[in-house]
Amino acid sequence: MLEKKLRRELNLDPMDLKSNHAAPVLTDPTPLSKSRLGVPSSLLQYSPPGAAFSAGLILAIPRRKAGLLDDVRSNSWLDAMKSSSPPHRKITKDVNNEPVANEADIAYHTWMVKYPSALTYFEQITNYAKGKRIALFLDYDGTLSPIVDNPDCAFMSDAMRAAVRRVAKHFPTAIISGRSHDKVYEFVGLKELYYAGSHGMDIMGPGRQSTADDHRNGFRTSDKQGKDVNLFQPAAEFLPMIGEVYESLVESTKDIEGAKVENNKFCVSVHYRNVDEKSWPAVAQCVHDVLKDYPRLRLTHGRKVLEVRPMINWDKGKAVTFLLESLGLSDCEDVLPIYIGDDRTDEDAFKVLRAGNRGYGILVSAVPKESNAFYSLREPSEVMEFLKSLVMWRKSSAL
Numbered sequence: 507m508l509e510k511k512l513r514r515e516l517n518l519d520p521m522d523l524k525s526n527h528a529a530p531v532l533t534d535p536t537p538l539s540k541s542r543l544g545v546p547s548s549l550l551q552y553s554p555p556g557a558a559f560s561a562g563l564i565l566a567i568p569r570r571k572a573g574l575l576d577d578v579r580s581n582s583w584l585d586a587m588k589s590s591s592p593p594h595r596k597i598t599k600d601v602n603n604e605p606v607a608n609e610a611d612i613a614y615h616t617w618m619v620k621y622p623s624a625l626t627y628f629e630q631i632t633n634y635a636k637g638k639r640i641a642l643f644l645d646y647d648g649t650l651s652p653i654v655d656n657p658d659c660a661f662m663s664d665a666m667r668a669a670v671r672r673v674a675k676h677f678p679t680a681i682i683s684g685r686s687h688d689k690v691y692e693f694v695g696l697k698e699l700y701y702a703g704s705h706g707m708d709i710m711g712p713g714r715q716s717t718a719d720d721h722r723n724g725f726r727t728s729d730k731q732g733k734d735v736n737l738f739q740p741a742a743e744f745l746p747m748i749g750e751v752y753e754s755l756v757e758s759t760k761d762i763e764g765a766k767v768e769n770n771k772f773c774v775s776v777h778y779r780n781v782d783e784k785s786w787p788a789v790a791q792c793v794h795d796v797l798k799d800y801p802r803l804r805l806t807h808g809r810k811v812l813e814v815r816p817m818i819n820w821d822k823g824k825a826v827t828f829l830l831e832s833l834g835l836s837d838c839e840d841v842l843p844i845y846i847g848d849d850r851t852d853e854d855a856f857k858v859l860r861a862g863n864r865g866y867g868i869l870v871s872a873v874p875k876e877s878n879a880f881y882s883l884r885e886p887s888e889v890m891e892f893l894k895s896l897v898m899w900r901k902s903s904a905l
């Protein structure tokens with residue numbers, strides 16, 4: 507394998523949790539000060555009387571000097587929009603119609619030196635996992651289902667569903683998605699998993715006594731099957747506001763051909779994948795106009811999508827920590843969390859695992875990009891392979 511050869515030539519040590527990367531790197535091509543919104547500091551501290559909202563969850567984002575409109579005009583939004591999803595891979599063929607390595611392939615294999623394939627290095631992962639309990643966290647779009655033009659049609663294959671079902675028999679498994687909880691549950695349809703929707707702001711976790719009690723926005727309830735669950739919704743008070751923003755964005759983008767607004771319950775996604783690039787500034791402008799009226803909301807970028815969400819200190823990383831606690835698996839030396847995801851919002855989870863040398867992030871990407879993950883997989887089909895390999899390994903190690 508080219509990647510292994512490169513690793514040998516560069517004399518890189520085999521992976522272990524402590525040695526992969528010296529310094530974490532950021533994936534967002536837009537500097538924080540440009541990609542996030544400036545709001546008066548007085549507003550950052552505001553929470554309405556009686557709001558069930560921990561002070562620690564309010565996100566402190568530094569005030570920016572330039573206005574939002576400057577952001578759109580100065581192209582920082584547009585640059586981020588352009589770089590938000592990789593172009594399709596071009597396959598070059600030789601005279602015999604065989605694929606040949608082109609510059610992009612070489613760049614990808616060089617990148618894999620830093621983010622080795624979790625399939626090629628599967629044995630290394632399982633060696634580290636020996637005697638440990640694996641907890642699995644999976645993103646949905648781009649990880650379990652391929653990226654498609656219509657977000658309503660991002661179905662996962664039956665084969666993938668079967669692989670997820672099997673893996674969940676052996677390891678506690680949670681889906682952490684930007685979609686609404688109900689939507690991602692509808693797509694996946696497996697009741698044996700835990701689900702966190704709205705980028706972790708809508709968690710239905712196991713019904714252990716201790717956890718929800720520790721969080722002011724959590725409560726115990728039962729799910730559709732009557733099972734005890736902990737519901738945790740740290741942005742609950744934003745629900746009416748998100749509803750208003752959704753309505754307003756549907757209205758303001760209705761004349762932009764291809765634009766699609768999705769209500770993800772605690773966040774709103776504005777898709778521009780099917781919008782002509784010439785009209786991207788118009789999409790950005792609509793989002794900008796809404797944000798200026800809602801200083802307690804912020805913008806994040808996903809794959810050809812602008813997302814408007816509450817300005818609270820909660821993300822997929824926090825959701826992983828919460829779920830580990832709920833599962834009784836936090837602060838345990840013998841637990842190995844593995845998180846697989848493809849997008850910028852997954853980086854928050856990769857960071858959490860990397861920060862405490864707690865587990866492995868696996869980035870799903872067909873193009874080189876900086877990440878806090880340890881390993882990589884090229885596409886959802888490789889994710890499925892990896893899940894199947896985990897099951898086979900667990901079965902053989904149980905013999």
Ligand SMILES: O=P(O)(O)OC[C@H]1O[C@H](O[C@H]2O[C@H](CO)[C@@H](O)[C@H](O)[C@H]2O)[C@H](O)[C@@H](O)[C@@H]1O
Binds near residue numbers: 647653656657770
């Ligand atoms: O956290 P995830 O499960 O990865 O969800 C992130 C967003 O995924 C969806 O949008 C993306 O996938 C669509 C379907 O392939 C694609 O059309 C779109 O361009 C992508 O951005 C979903 O629609 C969003 O609501 C999620 O936030």
